[in-house]
Amino acid sequence: MSIKVLLVEDERDLADFVTRGLREEGYVVEAAADGVAGWHFLKRGQWDAVILDWGLPGTDGLTLLTQFRAKDKTTPVLLLTARDAVPDRVRGLDSGADDYLCKPFAFDELLARIRALVRRPSQSTARTIEQLGVTVDLETHRAERDGAKLELTAKELALLVFFMRHPRQVLTRNRIYEQVWDERYDGISNTLEVHVKELRRKLEAHGPRLIHTLRGQGYRFESADEDEDAR
Numbered sequence: 001m002s003i004k005v006l007l008v009e010d011e012r013d014l015a016d017f018v019t020r021g022l023r024e025e026g027y028v029v030e031a032a033a034d035g036v037a038g039w040h041f042l043k044r045g046q047w048d049a050v051i052l053d054w055g056l057p058g059t060d061g062l063t064l065l066t067q068f069r070a071k072d073k074t075t076p077v078l079l080l081t082a083r084d085a086v087p088d089r090v091r092g093l094d095s096g097a098d099d100y101l102c103k104p105f106a107f108d109e110l111l112a113r114i115r116a117l118v119r120r121p122s123q124s125t126a127r128t129i130e131q132l133g134v135t136v137d138l139e140t141h142r143a144e145r146d147g148a149k150l151e152l153t154a155k156e157l158a159l160l161v162f163f164m165r166h167p168r169q170v171l172t173r174n175r176i177y178e179q180v181w182d183e184r185y186d187g188i189s190n191t192l193e194v195h196v197k198e199l200r201r202k203l204e205a206h207g208p209r210l211i212h213t214l215r216g217q218g219y220r221f222e223s224a225d226e227d228e229d230a231r
């Protein structure tokens with residue numbers, strides 16, 4: 001059965017490019033070019049995934065998302081954004097987006113995200129995410145490990161949420177930088193290492209290591225047991 005994707009994007013070239021690309025991959029795509037048309041399509045259809053631009057004429061993407069989530073809590077939504085600040089991303093996720101992608105992006109990256117969203121069970125849009133004994137309430141930003149509260153900065157929280165949304169996957173430095181900092185890794189900066197170190201310190205006050213370094217590759221979020229099994 002074909003997968004139905006709604007694209008709400010006002011930049012025509014980008015919309016055409018994404019629509020064409022997804023159709024070539026076998027998706028059924030409908031496109032709306034502004035917030036009003038977007039809302040019409042959102043209300044009407046049963047979508048397997050929605051790609052929603054944040055900045056739209058008419059009604060902006062975040063408002064649409066909030067309206068949509070009031071009636072549909074399960075359809076996965078990928079938010080497209082030119083906004084790079086972490087508080088904006090947290091706001092996007094708080095409003096019910098399942099993932100976000102910063103412009104400009106590679107089509108392959110978009111495709112990978114859509115595949116992951118369509119695969120993902122629908123409880124992923126819950127307000128709370130839980131992985132390996134760690135819980136984050138996306139509404140209140142309260143983070144806990146096995147019931148013990150974690151005092152995290154906004155960046156540490158964004159980093160932790162990113163790890164939790166991609167458990168057991170190899171996450172390259174570049175991908176983490178792009179998603180959490182919206183920058184390409186310059187190969188020199190140790191910003192990520194510093195944040196990982198702090199996050200580990202806070203997590204490991206309440207249990208074994210969850211963020212594992214893979215030499216020359218990046219990081220993986222998993223329990224110590226799984227780590228040993230993999231060897």
Ligand code: CA
Pocket residue numbers: 009010011053054055056
């Ligand atoms: Ca736009």
